[in-house]
Amino acid sequence: MPRKEQGWITFQTSEEERKILEEFCQDSQRTKTEILRELVRGLNKHQAPKTSKPTKKVEKEATQEVPELEMTIQKKPLKVSSRNILKGVVKKVIPGAVNCEVTIEVIHKVELTSMITKTSAEELELAEGQEAYAVIKSNDIVIAKE
Structure with a gap:
């Protein structure tokens, strides 16, 4: 084809x-x-600038990778010491009194489960169907989100 x-x-x-x-x-x-797919999908979230030619300042900023945290705050990408970072989709979030059990499917039918604090799960706003990362350091699996 x-x-x-x-x-x-x-x-x-x-x-x-x-x-x-x-x-x-x-x-x-x-x-x-x-x-590249992730970058292309991210284009839907931002409208193209109305000016026909970007200024030098805009060109410089456009080459830097800065995900949005809030509309007024720009933040550098998260850097971690762990070398095993697996992107996946949240399959389950089971809240408890203190901790939450979070399951992420990293590839078809391969799931990782981690116990994290309830506060961390709330701050990450974890929900089924969202993309998240399993960050593995030694025998721990931690959860991260862009």
């Missing part, structure tokens, strides 16, 4: 851009396809 009918997109990048993408993929343990 031709690439056009499969929805393939091919584009050229500089050597520097390619290295940045490959390093990010290695650090996050995700494929280039996963990263």
Whole structure:
């Protein structure tokens, strides 16, 4: 089947851009396809700027990776010492008096469960169907969210 009918997109990048993408993929343990799909899906959340040509300041800011925390606060991406970070989907959140049991499906039929504090689960606003990360350090699995 031709690439056009499969929805393939091919584009050229500089050597520097390619290295940045490959390093990010290695650090996050995700494929280039996963990263690019996530970036494209994120475009729905933001409207294109109305100016026809961005200023130097806007160009510089656009190259920095800064996820939104609130409308007025910008924050750098979370950095952790753990090397095992698995992206998944929250399947269950079972609240208890003090702790919550959180189950994340990282790949089809592979689920990880972690006990976290009820306060942490509330601050992360964990809910079934949301994307989250299982961060594994030694024998612990912690939960993170962008």
